[in-house]
Amino acid sequence: MPYKTLKTIDYEAHHDSKTVGTEYERRIHNYGIFKSGLYPFLIDHQELSQDRRELFITPLREIAIACERIEYNSAELKSKLKELPPIAEELYLKKSLINEITTSNRLSGIAVRRTEVKAALDSINKDNQEQVRFAPMAKMYNKILEDDFQRIESFVDLRKVYNQLLFGLIEKEQMPDGAFFRNRPVSIKNDQQKIIFQLPGNENDLEQRLSNWLKFISNKNIPFMIKGLLAHGYFENIHPFYDGNGRTSRYILSLYLARKLDLVTGLNVAQAIYENRESYEKALLALGDQGNFAEGSFFINDSLSMIENRQRKIIEDLDVNIKQLSRTNKKIQQIYQINSPEYFVLNLLLQSKIFTDNQADGLLDREIVEISENSKHSKRAINLAIKSLEQKKQITTLKKNPFQHSIDIN
Structure with missing residues (x-):
């Protein structure tokens, strides 16, 4: 049954x-039921219900199996990353980060181009970073790649994440007007920006709800996948801010899954949701539907399915890319010796071509020269090799300021 x-x-x-x-x-x-100590807002026919029930999870067989498969996929993703040369791994993770930031903002209805996010990521170590749109957000996500996992143990920590992540992206009138959170009602809208219900505004009430949330995320007696996903769904349900709730909760989940599973899974939260946004929205609404009595089992099951499907797609894509890298490398070795500067340049351009989504995101000539400093090749030898390969039409110029080349892998 x-x-x-x-x-x-x-x-x-x-x-x-x-x-x-x-x-x-x-x-x-x-x-065996998992009780959360969390009390979500419950909605009855687009009106806020006065019903107060504790969010709970039934330990379904499907949930247990999905959690195990996700951990198995995570181990496989770690193994795939280890197969990549260091530069390819760096490029792939950077691509994942750019796509995650872009997608998370698009899910929130923010118009953004990948080129903007790349420029933001490139600026994070520069003096003018705060003037570059999305740079503070890029810096926060980049900390995940650096294994700098920010702990959230208090309202101060949570507000700090919000302020840093969304710096320059929230209109002044949409900033929280309470000590930490919003203090007025907020309207919840669907993808078409139609108001579907309204949540009350009372910071004292929100502080109590988020105090319970902080206790929940530190509870070591709940399986980590269930805890992470339920915390995410609850955060979305109570909407502690006027704007930026989705981007904040997705970042927190990315941070959590990157620490508990792997970097790739962590940097694909928004993309997993985007690919299943209609079913995700339905699951989120069902979580707060009074008719479901605050049961979160179905939200967890649907969320696990989204993450697992995204992982499998990534693994399949990585398999294709790794095989393509190996196959094309063998062709290059038939023309140039492995210890030649020409092979060095072509090998890096090949990694750049395969493990980026856009040619403009690839390695610049000066970056290839910088990488060569850790090899036996001199800067002069690399520059001469680039010139020679271009003359032989084995690489083509993408742009001249700064210089960037591309390899034709066909």
Whole structure:
């Protein structure tokens, strides 16, 4: 017999309150249930309900299996990254970071180009970084690549993440007007920007809800995947800020999964949601639907499915890229010896071509020269090799200021 939402059971029982009430009591008192200590806003026909229920998870077989598969995929992703040369790995992770920031902003209805995010990432160590759009956000995400995992243990920590992540991206009138969070009602809109319901504004109430959230995320007696995803869904449900809730909660989940699983999975949270945004929105609404009595099992199951599917797609793409790198490298070795500067240049341009989404994101000539400083090749030898390869039409010029070349891998 399939496990159904309580709202479905209510419908099938022709809205017999005794039937659905009995099933709810059976679930909430079931052996092995995960109670969160979190009390989400519950919505009844687009109106805020006064019903107060604790968010809970039934330990379904599907959830346990999905968690195990995700950990298996994570181990495989770590193994795939180890197969990559260091430069290819760096380029691939940078590509993932750029795509994640771009997608997270697009999910929030923000117009953004990948070139903007790349420019922001390139500026993070420069003096004018705060003047570059998305640079503070790029800096925050880049900390994930540096294994600098920011801890969130207090309201101060949470507000600090919000301020740093969204610096320059939130309109002044949309900034929190309470000590840490919003203090007025907020309207929740769908993808078409239509208001579907409104949440109350009371910072004292939000502080209590987020105090419970902080306790929950530090609870070591709940499986980490369930904890991370439920914390994400609850944060979205209570909307502690006027604007930027989605981007903040996605960043926190990225941070968490990168630490608990691997960098690639962590840097694909927004992309997993984007590929399944309709089902994700439905799952999020179901989480706060009064008819489901604050059961989070289905939100967890749907979220796990999104992450697992994204992981499998990444693994398949990496397999193709790794094979292409090996195959083309063998062709290059038929023309140039491995210890030649020409091979050195072509090998780097090949990695750059395969492991970036856009040629403009690839290695510049000066970066190839910098990398060569750790090899036996001199700067002069590398520059001469680039000139020779261009004359032989084995590489082409993409731009001249600064110089950048590309290899034709066909």
